[in-house]
Amino acid sequence: VGERMSRYEFAIKIAEVLGLNKSLIQKAEMKDMKWIAKRPRDSSLNSENTRKLLTTDFYHNPFEILKEEYLKGE
Structure with missing residues (x-):
């Protein structure tokens, strides 16, 4: 939470989680x-207000949620 990632780092993380070729x-x-x-150049977003409003806990491990959704589509 609160961590910034470059577009490259984001793509690498997605590839790791989904088991794709980095x-x-x-x-x-x-x-x-x-x-x-x-x-x-910087497209990061401050999600503090969103986190306060939503009850969904997708901030702690959003990449695992992405993986679950990805696997549902296979």
């Missing part, structure tokens, strides 16, 4: 990307 994920600089729309 070596296919390549680190890149934002300036080298050919985005159609502008993207902020």
Whole structure:
């Protein structure tokens, strides 16, 4: 909770949780990307208010919840 991750770190974590090949994920600089729309360098969100309002405990292990949902679709 409260931890920031780069887009690269986020992709690596998802690959780890889902058992996917992490070596296919390549680190890149934002300036080298050919985005159609502008993207902020820091796209992290402060979720403190959301955490206070929701009763769902998806903050402690969101990647495990992602894995469960992913496996349901297989």
